[in-house]
Amino acid sequence: xxxxxxxxxxxxxxxxxxxxxxxxxxxxxxxxxxxxxxxxxxxxxxxxxxxxxxxxxxxxxxxxxxxxxxxxxxxxxxxxxxxxxxxxxxxxxxxxxxxxxxxxxxxxxxxxxxxxxxxxxxxxxxxxxxxxxxxxxxxxxxxxxxxxxxxxxxxxxxxxxxxxxxxxxxxxxxxxxxxxxxxxxxxxxxxxxxxxxxxxxxxxxxxxxxxxxxxxxxxxxxxxxxxxxxxxxxxxxxxxxxxxxxxxxxxxxxxxxxxxxxxxxxxxxxxxxxxxxxxxxxxxxxxxxxxxxxxxxxxxxxxxxxxxxxxxxxxxxxxxxxxxxxxxxxxxxxxxxxxxxxxxxxxxxxxxxxxxxxxxxxxxxx
Amino acid sequence: xxxxxxxxxxxxxxxxxxxxxxxxxxxxxxxxxxxxxxxxxxxxxxxxxxxxxxxxxxxxxxxxxxxxxxxxxxxxxxxxxxxxxxxxxxxxxxxxxxxxxxxxxxxxxxxxxxxxxxxxxxxxxxxxxxxxxxxxxxxxxxxxxxxxxxxxxxxxxxxxxxxxxxxxxxxxxxxxxxxxxxxxxxxxxxxxxxxxxxxxxxxxxxxxxxxxxxxxxxxxxxxxxxxxxxxxxxxxxxxxxxxxxxxxxxxxxxxxxxxxxxxxxxxxxxxxxxxxxxxxxxxxxxxxxxxxxxxxxxxxxxxxxxxxxxxxxxxxxxxxxxxxxxxxxxxxxxxxxxxxxxxxxxxxxxxxxxxxxxxxxxxxxxxxxxxxxxxxxxxxxxxxxxxxxxxxxxxxxxxxxxxxxxxxxxxxxxxxxxxxxxxxxxxxxxxxxxxxxxxxxxxxxxxxxxxxxxxxxxxxxxxxxxxxxxxxxxxxxxxxxxxxxxxxxxxxxxxxxxxxxxxxxxxxxxxxxx
Numbered sequence: 051x052x053x054x055x056x057x058x059x060x061x062x063x064x065x066x067x068x069x070x071x072x073x074x075x076x077x078x079x080x081x082x083x084x085x086x087x088x089x090x091x092x093x094x095x096x097x098x099x100x101x102x103x104x105x106x107x108x109x110x111x112x113x114x115x116x117x118x119x120x121x122x123x124x125x126x127x128x129x130x131x132x133x134x135x136x137x138x139x140x141x142x143x144x145x146x147x148x149x150x151x152x153x154x155x156x157x158x159x160x161x162x163x164x165x166x167x168x169x170x171x172x173x174x175x176x177x178x179x180x181x182x183x184x185x186x187x188x189x190x191x192x193x194x195x196x197x198x199x200x201x202x203x204x205x206x207x208x209x210x211x212x213x214x215x216x217x218x219x220x221x222x223x224x225x226x227x228x229x230x231x232x233x234x235x236x237x238x239x240x241x242x243x244x245x246x247x248x249x250x251x252x253x254x255x256x257x258x259x260x261x262x263x264x265x266x267x268x269x270x271x272x273x274x275x276x277x278x279x280x281x282x283x284x285x286x287x288x289x290x291x292x293x294x295x296x297x298x299x300x301x302x303x304x305x306x307x308x309x310x311x312x313x314x315x316x317x318x319x320x321x322x323x324x325x326x327x328x329x330x331x332x333x334x335x336x337x338x339x340x341x342x343x344x345x346x347x348x349x350x351x352x353x354x355x356x357x358x359x360x361x362x363x364x365x366x367x368x369x370x371x372x373x374x375x376x377x378x379x380x381x382x383x384x385x386x387x388x389x390x391x392x393x394x395x396x397x398x399x400x401x402x403x404x405x406x407x408x409x410x411x412x413x414x415x416x
Numbered sequence: 417x418x419x420x421x422x423x424x425x426x427x428x429x430x431x432x433x434x435x436x437x438x439x440x441x442x443x444x445x446x447x448x449x450x451x452x453x454x455x456x457x458x459x460x461x462x463x464x465x466x467x468x469x470x471x472x473x474x475x476x477x478x479x480x481x482x483x484x485x486x487x488x489x490x491x492x493x494x495x496x497x498x499x500x501x502x503x504x505x506x507x508x509x510x511x512x513x514x515x516x517x518x519x520x521x522x523x524x525x526x527x528x529x530x531x532x533x534x535x536x537x538x539x540x541x542x543x544x545x546x547x548x549x550x551x552x553x554x555x556x557x558x559x560x561x562x563x564x565x566x567x568x569x570x571x572x573x574x575x576x577x578x579x580x581x582x583x584x585x586x587x588x589x590x591x592x593x594x595x596x597x598x599x600x601x602x603x604x605x606x607x608x609x610x611x612x613x614x615x616x617x618x619x620x621x622x623x624x625x626x627x628x629x630x631x632x633x634x635x636x637x638x639x640x641x642x643x644x645x646x647x648x649x650x651x652x653x654x655x656x657x658x659x660x661x662x663x664x665x666x667x668x669x670x671x672x673x674x675x676x677x678x679x680x681x682x683x684x685x686x687x688x689x690x691x692x693x694x695x696x697x698x699x700x701x702x703x704x705x706x707x708x709x710x711x712x713x714x715x716x717x718x719x720x721x722x723x724x725x726x727x728x729x730x731x732x733x734x735x736x737x738x739x740x741x742x743x744x745x746x747x748x749x750x751x752x753x754x755x756x757x758x759x760x761x762x763x764x765x766x767x768x769x770x771x772x773x774x775x776x777x778x779x780x781x782x783x784x785x786x787x788x789x790x791x792x793x794x795x796x797x798x799x800x801x802x803x804x805x806x807x808x809x810x811x812x813x814x815x816x817x818x819x820x821x822x823x824x825x826x827x828x829x830x831x832x833x834x835x836x837x838x839x840x841x842x843x844x845x846x847x848x849x850x851x852x853x854x855x856x857x858x859x860x861x862x863x864x865x866x867x868x869x870x871x872x873x874x875x876x877x878x879x880x881x882x883x884x885x886x887x888x889x890x891x892x893x894x895x896x897x898x899x900x901x902x903x904x905x906x907x908x909x910x911x912x913x914x915x916x917x918x919x920x921x922x923x924x925x926x927x928x929x930x
Contacts, residue, residue, distance in 0.1 A: 076902020083896055084909035121895060124884050131891040131898075138898040163894065 065144060068190060071183050072141040079134060088122035091133065093182045094323060101322045103367035108330045109317040110368075112181070132175045133182070135164045140179070140190035147211035149191040149231040152176065181323040188234060188281050198282040199226035199252075201259055202243055202270035206236035224259050226273065234281045238292055244268040245410075246289050248332075250276060250301040250310055254390050254401070261402040267410070270295070277310055283327045286314060290329045297329045298413055303337035303347070304387035305359045308377060316368045333416050335409040338373070339380030342388045345405070348395055349386040356387065373416065430515045430539060430569040441533070441844070442540045445489035449598025450606050452540065453477065455533035456496040456592050458795060461618060463500030463590060466645050470637065471621040472499045475611075477628050480545065480595050489599040491545050492628065497591040502555035505563075512538060512551055512592075513565045513574020539567055541596035548577050550593040554584035600628045606798055611635065612748060613789055613796035617736065617831065619744035638747040639740060646734035650682040653692075653719040654728075654766025655836065658712055665704045676704040682766075683726040692722055728768040730761030733833050735770045736794065741831065745774045749827055752778030755867035757860040764852040769834035771853070773860035775826065777868055782825040786810060791831040792839075792847065799845035806830040808849055809857045818869040828864075830857060888915055 075091070082089040094100065094112040104111045121130045139158060143150055150158065156172040159165065166172040176187050187193070204220045210232040217239060220227055227233060247269045249255050255273035263269055270289065274282060289295050299314055301307030311334035317327050342349050352360075360381050363369050369378065381387070393401035437443065441451035457475055464471035473496065480491035503511055515535050538549045554560035564578040600607075604627070611625050615635035620642045623635040651660065670676040677689035684692075693700050696718040698711075707715065736744070738756045745754050759771040776782060790797040790806050801807055810828055820826070832847065840848045847853065896911040 072902055073904065076899045076904075079895065079899040080903040080905055080909050083892075083899065083911050083914065086910070086913050088914060089895065089899070121892070124887060127887060127891045131894050134895050134898045134902075138901050141902060 068183070068185060069141065069144055071185070072137055072144075072190075075137055075182070076134075076141075088120055089130075090118055090120035090122070091130070091182060092116050092118045093178070096177070096181060096323065101319050105367075107325075107328075108315070108368070109325075109328050110319045110322040112322050129175060129178070132159070132164060132166065132172075133178055135159065135162055136172075136175050136179050140192060143191040149193055152187075152192060152194055155192060177320075177323075184323065184325075186280055186284065186321075186324050186327065188231070188284060191231065193231050193234075193281060194279050196228045196230040196279065196281065197275040198229050198278055199255065199273045199275075200229055200233070200270060200285065201226035201255070201272075202241075202264040204241040204243060204270055205239040206233065207239050208232055209235050209237060220270070221264065226255065226259070226271070229272075229279075229282050229285050231281070234285060238288070241270070241293060241295075242268060243270045243293075243295060246270045246272060246286065246295050246297045248272045248274050248278070248286060248297060248299045248314060249390070250274055250307060251390055254300070257398070258402065261399055263402055263406070266402075267406070274310060274314070277313060280321070280327060283314060283317075283329075286332070287326060287329050290331060296413075297332040298410065299332060299334045300336055300390065300409075301334070302387070302389045303339055303342055303349075303392075304352070305356060305363055305378070305381060307337070308334065308374070309363060312368055312374070333413045334373070335413045335416075336405070337388060337390060337392075339377045339384060339387075342384065342386055343380075345393070347388040347392040349384075349388040349392070352381060352385045352387050357382070357385070430567055430572045437536065437540060442536060444599070444602075445597055446599035446602035446606075448537075448540055448544075448596060449477075449492060449494075449600060450603045450610070451533065452537035452594060452596055452598070453494055453496075453607055454610060454795075455537045456494060456594065457614070459534045459592075460496055460498035460500060460590070461621065461794070463498055463502075464621075465642065467501040468642065468645060469500055470640060470642060471618065471623075473497070473621060474624045476626040477600065477607075478626075479628055480547075488601045489597055491595055492598045492600060494594045494596065495591065496594075497589065499587065499589040502553045502588045502590055503551075504555055505553070505561040508551055508553060508561065508563050509565060509574035509576055512549060512563070513567045513576075515539075515567075515572055535567075537596070538565075538594060539569070541594045542566055544597035545595040547595040551590065552593075553590040554588050557584050557586045557588045560584035608633070610796055610798060613791070613798070614794075616744040616748040616789065616829070617741075617791045617794045617796065619740055619747055635748075638743045641737075641739065643734045643737055643740060647732050649728070649732040649835070650680060652682040652728045652763075652766035652768075653684060653722070653725050654763075656681075656716055656719050656766075658716055661712055661716060665707065668704060671703050671705075672701045673698055673704055674700040682728055688725065691724065692718070695722060725766075728763050728766055728835075730768045730770060732835055733761065733768055733770050735772050735833050736831055738772075741772055741774045741829070745776050745827075745829060749776045749781050750779045751776035751782060751827070753868065753871050755864040755871070757863035757867075759856045759860050762852055762856050764838065764850045767834050767836040767838075769832055769837075769853065769856075771856040771860050772831040772833075773857070773864050774829035774831075775861075775864035775868055776829070777824065777826055777871070779825070782827045784823040784825045787827045789827060789829045790846075791829065792837040792844075793833050794831070795844075797845050797847075801846070803840065804846040805849040805854055806847070806857060809854060809861055812858075813861060813865065818865040819872060820865070820868065826868075828861065830860075832857075885915070 079089040093116060095115040095117045096112065100113040100115040101110050102113045119126045119130050121127045136155070139155065152173055153169060155176060156166055156169040159172065176192060180187055200220055201224070202221055206218055206220065208214060208216045213232065245267065247258065247263065249258065249271065252273050252275060255271060258271045264271055272282065272286065286297055290297050297314070299311040301310045315329055315332040321327055341347065360378050364375065364378050369375055390401065393405055442448040453475065457473060460473045461471050476495045478493050480493045484490060541547065541549060548564040548566045550562065550564050552560055552562040560582055562580050562582070563576060566575040566577060568575050611623060611633065615623055619638040620640060622637045625633045664680045668676050668680055670679055673693055674686055674689045677684050677692070678686050690700055696715060735758060738758055741756050742754050745751065755775045757773045761768050761770050763769065788801060788806060788810060790801065790804055797804065832853065838848045838850050838853065840846055892911045892914055896908050900908050
């Protein structure tokens with residue numbers, strides 16, 4: 051269903067594209083120095099005031115405020131150097147087809163006489179480079195620790211060195227596959243799936259595999275492991291964009307669960323400088339606050355900080371309209387929360403046999 | 417200060433001083449040794465300075481019996497040799513063997529008052545060891561005389577045990593050899609501290625000291641410029657007391673009051689004298705010797721009350737001078753920075769004085785915290801620092817105002833010169849907090865601190881530029897290297913031009929990240 055030739059092109063042109071960005075940046079800095087000027091780099095400001103909600107994109111974006119980081123400013127020269135070093139470092143990574151974790155970056159710096167006080171500082175510079183290049187760190191082969199997984203009938207073809215051309219069906223192993231660098235960059239070859247089910251918890255992921263949800267509903271199952279890492283969000287977007295699969299999200303019935311769904315759909319404020327990490331057409335199908343009443347689920351009272359979180363989310367522009375405000379109001383009204391596992395009250399398969407089909411039906415009208 | 421003592425006419429001055437030796441700094445064997453060394457050394461300096469001779473003073477202290485195994489206290493021999501003017505032989509016996517010999521009623525700045533300290537040392541040595549003091553002196557460098565002298569304490573008269581004459585071999589000056597019972601082990605630290613400080617305040621002197629352990633300590637002359645010798649002046653009316661007045665009257669050849677006053681007092685002429693005598697109600701032509709006890713009391717009270725005497729002038733003072741003070745401080749403390757402040761002459765109770773303050777910062781010798789060195793008429797004051805007016809002034813300084821870092825290594829040197837130093841006690845170790853003196857000290861310390869503040873702020877800005885350049889030198893080569901690799905260029909960009917440029921921008925914070 052996807053044309054094979056175009057996939058290869060996509061992958062290698064993407065690499066070429068980013069390498070050009072690195073080179074352009076290096077050349078700019080080089081020639082400024084050579085002309086006797088202190089080099090400087092200008093990029094959008096990431097301060098809270100400059101993060102604004104774009105209604106059309108349905109995500110946060112950076113405003114027009116920008117920051118000039120000049121090597122002439124004594125307070126900037128260190129982060130400036132770190133930024134240039136990082137560009138140099140990831141350029142090598144991309145060139146050699148290697149990847150690195152955030153932690154690796156922190157330690158690698160020491161080999162070049164570059165010091166970061168702690169990983170928080172190196173993470174900050176990595177985000178700076180994302181903003182400068184308008185690219186996610188995964189594009190320059192820097193990944194966080196992976197923890198989310200995918201399972202289902204999807205055949206992929208690796209593009210990472212040493213595995214090029216090798217294919218794998220993601221239904222071959224019932225524990226699922228880590229969504230890491232090699233999977234994130236793999237091309238999609240073939241699938242029989244008609245939807246993607248993203249669930250918040252590993253327990254439910256395993257239940258879905260055991261109950262053959264992938265066969266019964268023709269679904270790919272993804273465990274987001276709480277708030278999904280960017281590579282997982284990127285994967286969800288690709289499944290949606292490249293394979294036209296609808297994305298359905300299942301979380302606990304509390305404000306944090308609702309927000310996991312929201313970040314998958316509309317992105318986070320922290321990634322306001324990035325695109326292609328959202329799935330605007332994604333659907334949150336549960337567990338809603340109103341489901342606690344409807345299905346008489348066992349529940350716990352909301353704590354004070356939970357209620358505080360609900361009030362915060364109510365003011366968030368991403369939550370305007372739809373079921374989002376409505377369900378937040380339900381939490382405030384009943385002041386209770388529940389979990390995906392609560393359906394076990396009606397038997398272990400109640401969630402797959404009864405709840406899931408009902409919610410998928412409702413999703414059509416969302 | 418000492419004049420009142422003469423009233424005890426029943427006992428001789430020698431006896432009086434011996435009985436009151438505690439007051440004069442001879443209270444214990446260690447203190448006595450220290451005071452004796454000090455008094456003889458200071459007499460030597462005076463003997464040079466009064467005649468404009470750059471002092472070369474040699475001091476040696478040895479156990480009197482070189483082979484003794486006794487522990488302290490024991491008998492020591494102090495030898496002090498100078499290259500001063502020498503003493504005419506006919507004056508030697510009385511100069512060393514009679515208390516109050518040559519008492520002067522004119523005033524000038526000198527270290528000791530009436531050479532009392534030296535005689536006290538001789539007296540103390542004689543009492544504790546029963547040995548005469550030996551003096552060798554030559555005025556002309558041709559012939560030298562040696563005297564062995566004991567003091568007849570009850571009669572206050574010298575007893576010459578031996579007198580001899582021999583060739584001087586070209587050197588003028590005086591050598592005093594004095595035996596006394598002392599405790600060098602206990603005195604050692606003070607003695608060495610004393611010489612170190614003395615060297616600081618007499619930078620034009622060569623001082624050589626050999627201690628009883630045979631250790632040689634040399635303080636070399638750091639300058640050949642010596643403050644001009646002080647001039648003698650008549651006493652100022654404000655400084656008079658009953659006894660001093662009696663002595664003046666006894667000594668005066670004038671037989672009418674107006675002439676007595678104009679010839680005996682500083683800055684008093686016939687006109688001022690007449691006005692004052694009218695004020696006090698005495699006949700101008702009265703014979704001063706006819707004044708009764710009551711008249712004298714009345715006269716003294718009026719002298720102190722009368723507002724129209726002219727202030728004393730400072731020509732009698734010989735301050736060390738900025739240059740000399742600076743040389744002395746640099747020589748002995750090796751500081752990173754020195755500031756010196758000299759105040760214009762001022763006066764208290766008819767005695768003129770000048771305050772000089774030095775401030776030394778940093779270097780290898782000064783420890784952290786504030787160290788005070790006090791001097792009066794070029795004498796180091798080592799005891800009772802906490803009670804001194806200088807301590808009070810320094811404690812009241814608002815250091816923050818001068819941006820001096822906490823516990824910064826600082827030495828403050830205060831020098832007060834006056835025809836009469838306002839010592840609080842006879843021991844001559846600390847100064848009373850006379851308001852005039854306190855005010856002048858405060859102003860001088862502040863002036864020196866302002867100079868330090870300026871220096872520190874300059875130093876800070878230099879350090880800042882240096883620090884910045886260090887940062888640029890560290891990072892610019894790295895930026896050059898990484899950008900070269902990224903761009904694929906064949907050579908490094910010419911970044912050294914950026915390091916040479918002085919366009920180092922201020923720390924602007926307009927683009928801080930969040």
